[in-house]
Amino acid sequence: MELMFVPTPSISHLIPMVELAKLFTERDDRLMIKIFIMKQPSDSKVSAYIESLNSSSISNRIKFIDLPTEDEPTTSFNFFSFIESQKPLLKDVLSKLTLVEPSSDTSRVAAFVLDMFCTPMIDVANEFGIPTYIYFTSSANALGFTFYNQTLHDEHNQDILAYKDSDTELVVPSFVNKVPAKVLPSGLIDNPLFFVNLARRFKETKGIIINTFMELEPFAINSFFNAKTPLVYPVGPIMNLKGETHETQKPQNGFDVMKWLDDQPLSSVVFLCFGSMGSFEKDQVKEIAYALEHSGCRFLWSLRKPPPSGGIASPSDYTNLEEILPQGFINRTQGIGKVIGWAPQVAILAHSAIGGFVSHCGWNSTLESLWFGVPIAAWPIYAEQQLNAFEMVKELRLAAEVKMDYSKSKQIIVTAMEIERGIREVMDPNSEIRKNVKEIKEKGRKALMDGGSSHSSLDRLIVDLMGNIAHRDQFS
Structure with a gap:
């Protein structure tokens, strides 16, 4: 057949x-x-x-x-x-x-x-x-x-x-x-x-x-x-x-993501990644940076450069992160966080050091996060992601909210305060969300x-x- x-x-x-x-x-x-x-x-x-x-x-x-x-x-x-x-x-x-x-x-x-x-x-x-x-x-x-x-x-x-x-x-x-x-x-x-x-x-x-x-x-x-x-x-x-991928990039400067994660405590790192088409302009990037710095959480941030407007190209990696991040941010967060370009998302979500995932709520990413028992902070960008975020936050209680009704086309800025609130909620070790995600992980298997x-x-x-x-x- x-x-x-x-x-x-x-x-x-x-x-x-x-x-x-x-x-x-x-x-x-x-x-x-x-x-x-x-x-x-x-x-x-x-x-x-x-x-x-x-x-x-x-x-x-x-x-x-x-x-x-x-x-x-x-x-x-x-x-x-x-x-x-x-x-x-x-x-x-x-x-x-x-x-x-x-x-x-x-x-x-x-x-x-x-x-x-x-x-x-x-x-x-x-x-x-x-x-x-x-x-x-x-x-x-x-x-x-x-x-x-x-x-x-x-x-x-x-x-x-x-x-x-x-x-x-x-x-x-x-x-x-x-x-x-x-x-x-x-x-x-x-x-x-x-x-x-x-x-x-x-x-x-x-x-x-x-x-x-x-x-x-x-x-x-x-x-x-x-x-x-x-x-x-x-x-x-x-x-x-199983690792087959269309991506050939590696994190820049020879940085070994997995080795860095190996050195972090259990469930201590919040991972920020917004999919193959996810990127933000400079003003929004700064708000994310301020939120991460103020939260004090360990973080791994996949930061991509927006493609030229009007085209259908995908985001790319920055050659110099200093040009987009607030002055001194990398030095001030050196002990607790890392900013990279393209990220091997599945391998990172599978790592025991990851405690939360700030995500665009694409359905593939959502299923991957649930499979590994990682709670999501929902920050949708386009397509049906707003609907996925609503389902995860309100219907199923499997995600915290950063900004559920965010859409890139609306050209609004999500504030550092909103982002930090979402990060703190998703990283709370005693939250109902974390308990629910652990249960659905077992049910998915x-x-x-x-x-x-x-x-x-x-x-x-x-x-x-x-x-x-x-x-x-x-x-x-």
């Missing part, structure tokens, strides 16, 4: 999808997986990551197939138009592979598994008569909000934009608490109709695989059972914990074990996939 994976050409979506492919092949040795790779112009991260996988011990039942690379765009790059433009390329590659010829052994294709932003590829799957499943790489609550937005638009004739920056609290079926309009996902505000269409297309599929687990989001997951949605399969937490909730959910999914082939054989 074969599965066709189509990931979004973004490293933060590709890695969870590859980890899902590994999970499938580890669970059932009858499964073969082809992963079709779209490459964005001028993006070397995807290629570097796949190269690192090919040189590692990834299963020979997982095969990467590159779609043809098109010329650089002459106008500004549009991500969603790019996905749409790949449809004929995927169709052509599939045709050449003769994947669904009834007389061919290669016709044993059970399903397409599409990344959440690759819904245009449903059209290609339909042409080949193959069912589709969505892999939703964020939380069950974010999925619930996506369906809520569509229901609001299609059934109640309301535009989510009407609530922008208001004090309204929304009653969303997947949330226990009312959701403040101020934590609406920035992408939703920028392009609400796109997300309406996304949810519509989700409903055309046979199922939605979610990178979460029942014990983490029970209310949200249960909200789908009687809803007008496809079957939902929570199979997480799915993470890349059990969910993946034989008989656990996610283990059982994946078994159900594989049975359903096998049923797809049996159904097609019956009517072929």
Whole structure:
């Protein structure tokens, strides 16, 4: 039996999808997986990551197939138009592979598994008569909000934009608490109709695989059972914990992060890191520095340089940290803290010296932090991170708040006082948050074990996939 994976050409979506492919092949040795790779112009991260996988011990039942690379765009790059433009390329590659010829052994294709932003590829799957499943790489609550937005638009004739920056609290079926309009996902505000269409297309599929687990989001997951949605399969937490990476940087000046952490007391260091796209301007950097210095906490701070405005480049490392930090900060904090550039996040979170994590609340980072039992101080920046932060702080009590409704697009400065308050709360050794995180850490591990909730959910999914082939054989 074969599965066709189509990931979004973004490293933060590709890695969870590859980890899902590994999970499938580890669970059932009858499964073969082809992963079709779209490459964005001028993006070397995807290629570097796949190269690192090919040189590692990834299963020979997982095969990467590159779609043809098109010329650089002459106008500004549009991500969603790019996905749409790949449809004929995927169709052509599939045709050449003769994947669904009834007389061919290669016709044993059970399903397409599409990344959440690759819904245009449903059209290609339909042409080949193959069912589709969505892999939703964020939380069950974010999925619930996506369906809520569509229901609001299609059934109640309301535009989510009407609530922008208001004090309204929304009653969303997947949330226990009312959701403040101020934590609406920035992408939703920028392009609400796109997300309406996304949810519509989700409903055309046979199922939605979610990178979460029942014990983490029970209310949200249960909200789908009687809803007008496809079957939902929570199979997480799915993470890349084995070290394959698209990054080749090392912390500057030969500084050995892990060796420094080895010398710190247990759970004494707060780690600040804001993801592959996280960076701040000089005024905000100074507020963070003042907060760290005044808190007196040991710290490890991954500080990245913002890319030039108007481009799609990623943050980079500073060649001279003195140019961005307050004068004398490095000398004054020499005994208790370190400022670095790119950071090996998983390895750092796994270290026993880490006691708290100031994070942007990207879903991958959130799952990693919970896996290692590190409580989060929530400081979202963009995308659905505000919604994730609200869930972690208010719904689940697994995070402290720095500024839950922060968005980079609002161009506000989070004060040193707000940052310090969040740091002190997340580093409190006796806090309820720390106790809750320790409990969910154990539950996340059990969910993946034989008989656990996610283990059982994946078994159900594989049975359903096998049923797809049996159904097609019956009517072929």
